[in-house]
Amino acid sequence: MTIQEVTTRRHERQFAALPHRLHRHEPAYIGALDNEVDDVFNPKKNKLFANGGKARRWLLLDGQQQVIGRVAAFINPSTVRIDPTLAVGGLGFFECLNDQAAANLLLDAACDWLRAQGVEAVDGPINFGDRDKFWGVLIDGFDKEPNYGMFWHPAYYQQLLENYGFQLYFKQFTSSRATHRDDQPLHPRFWKLLDEALAAGYEFRHADASQPEKLAQDFLHVYNLAWGKHAGVQEMTLEQARKIVRELKPVLDDKIVFFVYYQGEPVAFYVNLPELNQIFKHVGHRLxxxxKVRFLYERWRYTRRRDKKMLGIIYGVVPEHQNKGLDMALIASTQDPVPAAGYRTTEMNWIGDFNPRMMVTIRAIGAKVIKTHATYRKLFIDRPFERYPIIR
Structure with missing residues (x-):
């Protein structure tokens, strides 16, 4: 077996194609779009490169020059020094045959390169970018289809990583529930809190896609206050928020994007999208x-269904309005609009085990964990291992 660094367009195609070749016969497998994987490592598309980020990719070839594994390693300038006492790099896009020796060769290549860059630990498998995509290795729920932006992995990947010395940094839980109030009723307290919030002057509305600037500004305001101060999360700029709104326009259903306002100011959001893998699984991995023509047709078919699945992308309440039951009131406010828009089930984008408050909310609405991913960490230096800090 030999290691080959990705340096040519042919190597890039082989890198993107490998998971489809390894897993295409698995019933639950839906692959990532090749162009989205390519964009992660394209300096023209990923701004982390311009900010000092670095990345390398490798393929593993067998004796017949067949690709049997892949991995990437990277230095994210936004996160490498979140802990000022520990420089941390990243490793991701790991795919391999069920062969520990093969996995070790790949992981050695990535970890050796990271050590040479001066980092003292590595997290993985993660994305060279935001946490909303390509983050974690699947360790439970192998019979469930992955949501858009998440990888499906075979069960043996967990063992390959742990045998190499990776330790659990945090778990990532994906939960599901029925949307119709008759299928999965909420506790009466949710409705009581909604009535109280309405009486206190809170307004509950869905977004208006015809006003993209307002959508971007409202999203930015809540995101930065509710999430921007968390470890590992960077505050967003208005231009970034505008870009998100532009990129989501082809798939956005504004009837399932919800905001709460108080005295005209956005104070909470619950952002959902149609679960795009229910479309892409009929399109393939090359856009x-x-x-693109096939996507437009499949999207047209899917939007007319009355049994759609939506994906909860992000949920948050600004600190000033937390601990008032607003999170539960917001959930209650969606119970009629969501099924009316044709969505019968919802899956919530992964929530880390470091966020007990959100896990309590998930349990309170009757959602069940159906998939678990894990983010691992491996230390290169001699110091006590610590898991990801709990959000208090």
């Missing part, structure tokens, strides 16, 4: 011209 070329033919793929």
């Amino acid at each position: 070329d011209l033919l793929g």
Whole structure:
């Protein structure tokens, strides 16, 4: 077996194609779009490179020059020194045959390069970018289809990583529930809190896609106050928020994007999207011209269904309005609009085990954990291992 650094366009195609070749016969497998994986490592598309970020990719070849594994390593300038006492790099996009020796060769290549960059630990498998995509290795729920932006992995990947010396940094839980109030009723307290919030002057509305600037500004305001101060999360700029709104326009259903306002100011949001893998699984992993035409057709078919699945992307309440039951009131306010828009089930984008408050909310609405991913950490220096800090 030999290691080959990704340096040519042919290597890039082989890197993108490997998971489809390894897993295409698995019933639950839905692959990532090749162009989205390519964009992570394209300096013209990923701004982390311009800010000093570095990345390398490798393939593993067998004796017949067949690709049997892949991995990437990277230095994210936004996160490498979140802990000022420990420089941390990243490793991701790991795929491999069920062969520990093969996995070790790949992981050695990535970890050796990271050590040479001066880092003292590595987290993985993670993304060279935000946490909303390509983050974690699947360790439970192998019979469930992955949501858009998440990888499906076979069960043996967990053992390959742990045998190499990776330790659990945090777990990532994906939960599901029925949306119709008759299928999965909420506790009466949710409705009581909604009535109290309405009486106190809170307004509950869905977004208006015809006002993209307002959508971007409202999203930015809540995001930065509710999430921007958390470890590992960077505050967002208005231009970034505008870009998100522009990129989501082809798939956005504003009837399932919810905001709460108080005295005209956005104070909470619950952002959902149609679960795009329910469309992409009929399109394939190449979004070329033919793929785009197929996507438009499959999207047209999917939007007319009355049994759609939505994906909860992000949920948050600004600190000033927390601990008032507003999170539960917001959930209650969505119970009629969501099924009316044709969505019968919802899956919540992963929530880390370091966020007990959100896990309590998930349990309170009757959602069940159906998939678990894990983020691991491996230390290169001699110091006590610590798991990801709990959000208090």
